[in-house]
Amino acid sequence: MYRCIDGYSRKILWLEVAASNHSPGVIAGYFVSAAETAGGYPSVVRTDCGTENGIVAGIQLLAVGSRQGHVYGTSPGNQRIEGWWSFFRRNHCQWWIELFEHLVACNAFQPGNVIELECLRFCFMIPLQHELNDIRSRWNTHRIRPTVGARCPAGIPDRLYYLPIAPAVDCLVHVDMALPDELMNRIENKVICSDQSYGDYFHYLCQRNNWAPPSNVNDALALYFNILPALRQ
Numbered sequence: 001m002y003r004c005i006d007g008y009s010r011k012i013l014w015l016e017v018a019a020s021n022h023s024p025g026v027i028a029g030y031f032v033s034a035a036e037t038a039g040g041y042p043s044v045v046r047t048d049c050g051t052e053n054g055i056v057a058g059i060q061l062l063a064v065g066s067r068q069g070h071v072y073g074t075s076p077g078n079q080r081i082e083g084w085w086s087f088f089r090r091n092h093c094q095w096w097i098e099l100f101e102h103l104v105a106c107n108a109f110q111p112g113n114v115i116e117l118e119c120l121r122f123c124f125m126i127p128l129q130h131e132l133n134d135i136r137s138r139w140n141t142h143r144i145r146p147t148v149g150a151r152c153p154a155g156i157p158d159r160l161y162y163l164p165i166a167p168a169v170d171c172l173v174h175v176d177m178a179l180p181d182e183l184m185n186r187i188e189n190k191v192i193c194s195d196q197s198y199g200d201y202f203h204y205l206c207q208r209n210n211w212a213p214p215s216n217v218n219d220a221l222a223l224y225f226n227i228l229p230a231l232r233q
Contacts, residue, residue, distance in 0.1 A: 001132075002027055004034065007046070008152060008168060009160035010144060013038075015136045017128050018190035019121055021052070025188030028055035032179075032187060035063075040172030046071045055186055062183070064173045088135070096128070099217075108228065115231050118198035123224040125192045127217050205230060 002021045004013040013034045018026055035041045041063040047053040049072045057070045100120070103109040109116055139157065146154035153165050164170070178184075193199035205211070205227055214220040 011157035011161040019194040024055040040174040043171040123220045
């Protein structure tokens with residue numbers, strides 16, 4: 001899972017699940033999409049030191065034209081997103097962890113089995129992304145209460161993002177130039193299965209047996225248990 005938060009408003013800019021959160025091209029795709037939606041690039045981007053953030057750093061430095069436009073830091077130092085991640089783990093993530101632990105406990109999923117892992121992604125990633133989209137929407141429209149010693153204002157993240165309170169100013173850097181092909185060609189779309197051959201096989205099974213794509217967790221469980229016997233023959 002990969003996420004990004006605006007440091008001032010605490011608006012979640014993206015919250016995405018994919019087959020891998022360590023693909024620089026996929027993460028760069030999230031970043032460019034968010035910049036296009038916002039109409040500009042942030043004046044400063046802070047990321048941890050992972051190599052998956054390398055393309056984002058290159059795009060950001062080129063867009064703002066300054067070495068100060070991107071800052072590497074440790075994960076604990078990225079307080080806004082780490083604080084939100086702690087909130088997410090407490091309030092939303094534990095249910096999913098327990099669901100997958102239950103699949104392991106009842107021998108419906110064998111950790112380390114590559115094809116079963118890919119099947120799990122194929123069945124659950126779409127419903128999981130639906131839930132993440134809902135969580136992001138609810139977070140961005142809820143009111144953050146004032147706290148003692150807070151460095152950011154209280155309020156609704158969406159409103160603070162679009163209508164910052166003085167003396168805050170618009171920090172978007174509006175860029176008219178197109179990014180060079182050497183960067184754009186490295187941007188990738190996220191995928192559900194890390195190996196497309198597995199995805200093709202699961203799609204084939206669904207088409208042959210008239211199994212519908214999952215739209216919620218119950219559908220995902222039903223589809224997973226429909227496909228599983230074919231993987232253990």
